[in-house]
Amino acid sequence: MSLNQQVSERLNEFKSRIARNTDSYLGYPVSKDFSYEELAELLQYPLNNLGDPFIDSTWKVDSREFEREVIEFFAKLLRAPENNWWGYVTNGGTEGNLYGLYLAREIYPQGICYFSQETHYSVAKNLHLLNMRHIMIRAQKSGEIDYDDLRETIRIHRDLPAIVFANSGTTMTEGKDDINKIKAIFEEFSITQHYIHSDAALCGAINPFLNPRPAYDFADGADSISISGHKFIGSPIPCGIVLARKDKVERIARSIAYIGCLDTTITGSRNGFTPLVLWYAIKKLGEKGFADRVNHSLETAAYAEQELIKIGIEAWRNPNAITVVLPEVHDSIKEKYQLATANGITHLICMPNVEKHHIDAFVSDIKTQQTH
Ligand SMILES: *Cc1c(COP(=O)(O)O)cnc(C)c1O
Numbered sequence: 001m002s003l004n005q006q007v008s009e010r011l012n013e014f015k016s017r018i019a020r021n022t023d024s025y026l027g028y029p030v031s032k033d034f035s036y037e038e039l040a041e042l043l044q045y046p047l048n049n050l051g052d053p054f055i056d057s058t059w060k061v062d063s064r065e066f067e068r069e070v071i072e073f074f075a076k077l078l079r080a081p082e083n084n085w086w087g088y089v090t091n092g093g094t095e096g097n098l099y100g101l102y103l104a105r106e107i108y109p110q111g112i113c114y115f116s117q118e119t120h121y122s123v124a125k126n127l128h129l130l131n132m133r134h135i136m137i138r139a140q141k142s143g144e145i146d147y148d149d150l151r152e153t154i155r156i157h158r159d160l161p162a163i164v165f166a167n168s169g170t171t172m173t174e175g176k177d178d179i180n181k182i183k184a185i186f187e188e189f190s191i192t193q194h195y196i197h198s199d200a201a202l203c204g205a206i207n208p209f210l211n212p213r214p215a216y217d218f219a220d221g222a223d224s225i226s227i228s229g230h231k232f233i234g235s236p237i238p239c240g241i242v243l244a245r246k247d248k249v250e251r252i253a254r255s256i257a258y259i260g261c262l263d264t265t266i267t268g269s270r271n272g273f274t275p276l277v278l279w280y281a282i283k284k285l286g287e288k289g290f291a292d293r294v295n296h297s298l299e300t301a302a303y304a305e306q307e308l309i310k311i312g313i314e315a316w317r318n319p320n321a322i323t324v325v326l327p328e329v330h331d332s333i334k335e336k337y338q339l340a341t342a343n344g345i346t347h348l349i350c351m352p353n354v355e356k357h358h359i360d361a362f363v364s365d366i367k368t369q370q371t372h
Contacts, residue, residue, distance in 0.1 A: 026348050026362060027339035029202045029323075031234030033353035039276055047272025052264045053088050067275035073282050074227065074241050077208045079219035087243035088265050089229070089275040093201035094122040096226025096242030097165070098129070099266055100197030103224055103244055104163040105130050106252045108193055111161035114153060116145035116177065118170040120199065132163075142318050143167070143175020151185045161193035162186060168216035169203030172342055174323035176203065179220040195248075198222040201240070202349075205232040209287075209294040210320045223248055229274060232293070232351070233281050239274035293352040297322040300350040304359045311367050322350045330369045337362060 003011065022032055050059050053067045071087040090096045097120070104111065113132050115123055118139040127134045135153055138146040145167070154162055166177040179196060186194045198216050200207065204227030207214045217225065229239035253264050285293070301322045308315035308326055315326040325347050329339065339346045348354075348362065 021338075024336060025338035026354065026358065027334075027337055027346065029231045029349045029351060031230075031232060031351045031353055033351075034234035034236075034281065036236065036277055036280055039273070039280060042273060042276065047276075049089070049270040049272045049275060050268065051270075054086065061272070063272045063275045063279075066279040070241065070275055070278045070282060071243065074204075074243055077287075078204065078217040078222075078225055078243060080243060081218060081245065084246045085218070085243055086246040086249045086264070087241060089271070089278060090226070090240040090242050091267070091271065092230070092238040092240045093120075093199065093226050093228035094126070094240075095266055096224075096228075096240050097123060097197065097199050097201075098126045099242045100199075100224035100226055100244065101126050101130055101132065101163070101165065102266070103248050103252055104195040104197060105132050107248060108161035108163060108195060111163045111193070111195065112157055113163040113165055114150060115165035116143075116150075116167060116170075118143045118145075118172065118175060119165060119167055120171050120201070123165060123199075139170075139175065141173075143170035143173035145177045145182075147181050147185070150182070151188070154185055154191070155189055158189040158191060161195070162191050163195045163197070166196055166198050166216065166222070168198055168200040168207060168214060169321075169323075172323075172340070172345060172347060173325050174203065174318050174321040176207075176214045176216065176318070179215040179222060181215075183221050196222050198225040200225055201228040202231045204228075204241075205290060206294050206297075206322070209291040214320075218243075218245065229278050233278060234352075235274060235277045235281075237271065237274050237277070239271065239278065241278070297350045297352050297354070300354050300356065300359065301348075303356055304348055304350060304362075307359060307363045308366070311363060311370070313366065324348045324350065329366065333362075333365055333369060336365065 046061055047063055049062045049064050049067055051057055053064045067089050075085040113134040114137050116137050116139040138149040140146055164182050166179055168176045200216055207216055224244035227241045229235050301324055304324045305315045305317050313326050315324050317324045325345055328341050328344050328346050
């Protein structure tokens, strides 16, 4: 059966619209310079990575062997403790964050979750779903958590386990919370029951290649980390990676075994295609390719910041950030480049596909707007 003419025309129109819309955006942290055509053939199979990627299943139409390699690659990159890590490919950063908080709550049901006001909007929803007690902490202008406020708040509640939801790359300004400073607060108040989840949606694939390396990973003290796959790496389908210390996951696997089922992931059926996408990107790029992408993005961001300042725009960025922050721009420019705007600021995110000529076009549009 084929589509009737009207329906197929509509589909064709949609295809051109999506191509145009993909071409123009500069305000979302989503790479578009990818090609996974070699995988397209696999779309004819009902791939499904049901259940735990590390436990054998009778279902064989899966890509779990590739998924395990993806997890292993990131375990190394994020300095997970040897033989003490576990993870899976998620539907995106939000699911990984939900997973980290879920582990924390199972381990410390009485704990309080602390997170900064610059934390991604999905966290409030996740905390609500998990029915977790939580306290929002002030953020600095950079987007980084206000350590004095965190310290004071934890001090008041020092009799309860502390769960910190740390950001490594906030949505608006790419601010990064320093896990070393968070750990120092735990030590100061002798808090031994603590858990740190690291939300590294964008920067999880960037940080390992930065110098100095931000304090955000397992070696720094994180218990779980979530990364989005469709952001810095790039994927036609949203996806992500969650990693956790295996000893923490075993505690929840046990608690679920108690009610009669052993199930370590959040959803039952899981995407079998996106692990192949991530695997393919890793094989094609290698660590060197990742590092090159990071350097290219940093160069472009430095260029964008400098060119905007030249025309009198108060642009700035955090150290080693690929996000350039600027005051809110005219609606027509916001619309044209799909720029996210909040609290009077907007941003350009110099993903690896962004080149100097994209920046030049943007700066020239701003200039034209200034003279009107
Ligand atoms: C994008 C983002 C998320 C959510 O990730 P999704 O992959 O969109 O679910 C969470 N936190 C931060 C900081 C993000 O930038």
